[in-house]
Amino acid sequence: MRAQPAGATWPTQPLKLVVPYAPGGTTDLVARLLAQGLGERLGQPIIIENRPGAGATLGSQVVAEARPDGYTLVMSNIASHGISPALYPGLRYDAVRDFAHVALVISNPSVFVANKDFAPRDLGAVAALAKAQPRGVAIASSGAGSTNHLLIVQFAQATGANINHVPYRGAGPAMTDVIAGVVPLMSDSLPSAAGHIRAGTVRGLAMASATRHPAFPDVPTFREQGVDLVSNSWFGLSAPAGTPPAIVDRLSRETRAVLASAETRARFAELGGTPGDLDAAGYTSFIATEVARWLPVVRASGATLD
Amino acid sequence: METLLANLAHGFYVAFSFQNLLFALIGALIGTAIGVLPGIGPVATISLLLPITFGQPATTAIIMLAGIYYGAQYGGSTTAILLNLPGEISSVVTTLEGYKMARNGRAGAALATSALGSFFAGSVATVLVAASGPLLTSVALSFGPADYFSLMLLGLIISAVLAQGSVLKSVAMVVLGVALGLVGTDVQTGQQRFTFGVPELSDGIGFVSVAMGMFGIAEIILNLEKPEAREVLSAKVGSLWLTKEEFRRATPAVLRGTILGSVLGILPGGGAALAAFGAYMLERKVSKGRHLFGTGAIEGVAGPEAANNAAAQTSFIPLLTLGIPANAVRALMVGALIIQGIQPGPRMVEAQPDLFWGLIASMWIGNVMLLVINLPMIGMWVKLLQVPYKYLYPSILIFCCIGVYSLNNNVFDVYQTVIFAIFGVICNKLKMEPAPLLIGFVLGPMMEEHLRRAMLLSRGDPTVFLERPISASMLAIGAVVLGAMLLPNLRKGKDAAMSG
Structure with missing residues (x-):
């Protein structure tokens, strides 16, 4: 028998895709x-x-340590890998070195949403209420280390x-x-x-995109409301470092084919996201840039693990 | 009322399709089998079967998975009664009186009570889910993190108080359980806690390892001390018919269990186990046969069995209306739904009426099937257990081993199970009940999350637990229950009741 090239028969069994968040969030939905x-x-x-757990680092850790045989993947994202x-x-993992990054899947803005009965209708009123109440105003996020968390910190900083x-x-x-x-x-x-x-079921209070989002023209941006903040998050597909290049290539190709399909494009538009357009090499260098970019931002924001 | 009937009619129309009936039956059969055979629980089975559901329509998939879940509840009671091996946490309570009934030669009556009580409670709860789903959602919604924390604390106190033997030992087991539950990576800061540098522990100690080790395998080890003593039991199921007296005593217990279980079931995190424990405690306090507890009181089977089945049904409400998975099985169902492109949540009732009402109708159909599978065919399932110990135990151990290994495909989980099995034997020798430990283990991490969230929201002010009426009432009840146990008279009364 001649030796088969790596990945020629792959995949012969179901693949496992780790979502480092609880069900029901964007990472889960997109995955x-x-x-x-x-x-x-x-x-x-x-x-x-x-x-889930620890700002998406728990699940990513699991995949970083998994066998690099192409059967274990992770939804890498701006929290775990940025x-x-x-x-x-x-x-305990290096966001660049410990993974074989496959492709960028989606990017999208963050949004502040409010409970239906929450009185303030805009960011100014939220800030005013937060100053008036001794306990301030509580804002939930999908976890420490997400862009959504940083947006909260930056909002507090900008408005005092x-x-x-x-x-x-999640x-x-x-x-x-x-x-x-x-x-x-x-x-x-x-x-x-x-x-x-x-x-x-909730009210869109402010969209953290530069201009009004085409899918939600009724939700005003942060900038329109006098807070100069823009926040985007991204989600992609990654495998453990050492996964055979042939498998990574195949995964990358197929992922991009799925993203290019009309069905996916329509669904992503409905969700307010933009399909990714980066291959394995592109996504890898993208992540390296992101890690470098966020370090000073996180320091400056003073964000900590609550 | 008319819309409800129209909705239910639509649900039955969906559920009565050949494919949906077939998969409800397949689910019920698989569920009963895995419930009867200790070792592989519904979580492992459903995760193994998940890939099959990819190709099915969403409604069919969820009907089959739900069938496995109820089936395991029925089947779990069978082993709880005949072998003292609870298939799931919710059938732990059934072992207390059910196994004693079996020892008294009333195994058949206990099994019949369990099946009929479950069927009755399941039917009532199904109607309840259909009628009041939207209303009950708002009750569950009004619970904040402080309320959840206090509710779970009350659950722990209750589980300690109703355990056999010394309250002090039970409290110690609860605390130990909570401590074991905290092992792993802190979800908010990513810090390793009590892992001693063992990477496998960074994800926490496996629930299945703890449950299977302390209940299943420890029980087998302890049984080997008195060889073949119990084979008599599995051989003699006895008459399935209840005596008039038994029927008269079981009926009110089933009614009470149904009500209690339906209410406790809709609280996420509470669910079937809490309902069963709650019902057991209630029966021990209020039933006519309370003096018989510890010797095989039929109320102790009827109440909890009705309650856990009612709760198993009503616990679909937070899943179907809020998308909250209350436990591992629910989380798997949420997963199966999302794979199908359906986001469980408040919109599902309107957006997916086929699925919502079809599932509700299939709950009832599933209960009818299970009654047939479990009562007239009980002999068949018992035969499964009539195999002599020398064949049965090695097979159970192998099943347990495969089951545990297949969770993460990691031998560490098998070692973990062995350690908990040995620990379970030691606890038994020290007369320390394992049930409170397991409850503490399950509720501990959830309590921590709610405690921290409540404290965050109050900015570190602990009076929040007393400010909220629901939380304050739970804490007050807990304090009263615990305080009562400190009174020497009551404690003696409890010990007397426990030892019969």
Whole structure:
């Protein structure tokens, strides 16, 4: 028998895609959309495994240490692979070296959403209320180290308001508490909030995009409301370092094919996200830039693990 | 009312399709089998079967998974009664009186009570889910983190108080359970806690390892001390018919359990286990047969069995209306739904009426199927257990081993299970009940999360737990229950009741 080139027969069994957040958030949502299309193209189902905790670093850690055989993947994202390296002193993986990055999947703005019955209708009123109340105003996020968390810190800095950051294990449980009124406000990535804003279960208060978002023209931007903040997050696909290049290439190609399909484009537009357009090499250098970019930003923001 | 009937009619129309009926039956059969056979629980089974559901329509997939879940509840009771091996935490309570009934030669009656009680409670809870789903959601929604924390604390206190033997030892087990639950990576800061540099522990100690080790394998080890003593039991199920007296005693217990279970089921995190424990405590306090507890009181089977099944059904409410998975099985179902492109959440009732009402209708159909599978065919399932110990135990151990290994494909989990099995034997020798430890282990991390969130929201002011009426009431009840146990008279009364 002649030796087969690495990855020639791959995949022969279902793949596992680790989502480092609880179900119901953007990472989870996007991972499941991707898994369906990618699974069909690869001819093997992709099983999602939610491993939430510690600002998406727990699940990423698991994949960094997994066997690099192409059967274990992670939804890498701006928290686990951009901000957390600057925020978590005890991080045990290197966001660039310990992974074979496959492709950028989606990028999207953050948005502040409010409980239906929360009185302030704009950012100015939120800041005023936060100054008036001794306990300030609480704002939920999907977890420490996310862009949504940094946006909260930057908002507090910009307005001088007394803001109380309440981190969750993911956007799903945080959104539940905002709908229930446990926490009045939430800083969320647009895709996981999109459905709730449309359904009217929460109110879109401010969009952290430079101009009004085409999918949500009714939600004013931060800038329009006098707070000069723009915040985007991104999500992609990564494998453990050492995964055979042939497999990474195939994954990258198929992922980009899924992203290019009309179906995915329509669904992403509905969620308020832009499909990624970076291959393995492009995504790898993108992450290296991001890690370098966030270090000073995190320091300057004074963001800490609450 | 009319819309409800129309909705239910639509649900039955969906559920009665050949494919949905077939998969409800398959789910119920698989569920019963894994419930009966200790070792592989619904979590492992559902995760193994998840890839199959990819190709099915969403409604069919969720109906089958739900069938596995109820099936395991029914089947778990069978082993709880006949072998003293609880299939799931919620059937731990069933072992207390059910196994004693079996020892008294009333195994058949205990099994019938369990199945009929579960069926009755399941039917009532199904109607309840359909009728009041939207209303009950607002009750669960009004719980803040402080309320959840206090509720769980109350749950821990109750589990310590109702355990057999010394309250002090039970409290120690609860605290130990909470401490074990804290092992792993801190979810908010990423710090390693109590992992002693062992990388496998950074994800925490596995629930299955603790449960399987301390209940399943420890039990087998302890049984080897008195060889073949219990084979008589599995051989003699006895009459399935209840005596008039038993029927008269079980009926009110089933009614109480149904009500309590339905209420406790909708609280995320509470669910079937808390309901079963709550019902057991209630029966021990209020039932006519309370003096018989510890010797095989039928109320101690009827109440908790009704309660856990009612809670198993009503616990779908937070899942279907809020998208909150209350436990591992629910989390898997959320996963299965999202793979299908359905985001569980408040919009699902309107957006996916087929799924919502079809699932509700299938709950009832599933209960009918399980009644048939479990009662007339009980002999078949018992035969599964009639195999002599020398064949049965090695097979159970192998199943346990495969089950534990397949969780993460990691031998560390198997070693972990062995350690907890040895620890379970030691606890048994020291007369320390394992159940409170397990409850503490499960509730501990959730309590921590809610405690920290409540304290964050109050900016470090602990009076928040007393400010909120729900939280304050839970804490007050807890204090009263604990205080009562300090009174020497009551404690003696409890010990007397425990030892019968």
